[in-house]
Amino acid sequence: MTRTSYHHGALRDTLLAACLRLIETEGIGAVSLRRVAREAGVSTGAPYHHFADRAALLAALSTQGFQLLGNEVTAARAAADTPLQALTALAETYVRFSREHPGHFRLMFRPELSQPDKHPDAMDAGDAAFAVLADTVADCVAAGLLPADKADTIAVAWWGLAHGLASLWLDGQLEKRSVQLGTEAPALVDDIMRTFTALIAPSA
Structure with a gap:
């Protein structure tokens, strides 16, 4: 061929x-x-x-990236023993995804390039990946670990924290700071997410 x-x-x-x-x-x-x-x-x-054009190609690649991310966070959630452990695992998986799939990650959050309003598959795939996080937060609420009236806020805050760490790692800044702190980036990510978990669910 x-x-x-x-x-x-x-x-x-x-x-x-x-x-x-x-x-x-x-x-x-x-x-x-x-x-x-x-x-x-x-x-x-x-x-x-x-x-049809460049935007359609980038939208398809963005959709592929969100589907890959969705699969990985779904697996991480399923493997965790408790809802809070699942939250930490989701964040760690998200950060690792940015390192293992840098091309996808750099594109997925650039709507001006993939034009999700014209290519809804990308938006749907992104929403599906976020739903895994939202469902995990809901599990924590059901277990009495997080307040129900703050579930949506916590989900977005968790995403924001994980995304910030992922971006810092992808740009080399997290590793630089880790060295200065005498640790390694994966361990620092784990410590940060566990610290945040303790702050939002101190009685867990």
Whole structure:
């Protein structure tokens, strides 16, 4: 099989992989349908069989990223022994995801690029990933560990804290600070999330 005779589904996956490589090596600004086609080794017209424009390609990659994240946090929640342990595990998984999937992570929270208003799949996938966190907070509320009237606030605060740590780690700042504190980034993330847990659920 030549690189220009991909099966219909395989071509789409190949284009997404090529786009991801470009983002990780040269940044989002390097992405164009023509450049992605060249990276994938296909004709310049091939991407248009799947993506109407650059935004559609980026939206598909963003959707893929949120689906991967959703799968990982779902698994982390299922593996935890208690709701509070699940909250910590979700944060640690979120931060690790940013390191293991930097191309996806840098794109997923750039709506001006993926245009979720025109490509609702990306928004739906993002909402589904967030729902895992919201459900875990709800588990904590049901167990009497967190106040019901603050569930939504806590979920957003938890996301904000995890996202901030993920961004700091991705940019190299968390590792730098960890060295200064005489520890390692994973241990620092764990300590931060456990400290936050103790603050919001001191009687647990």
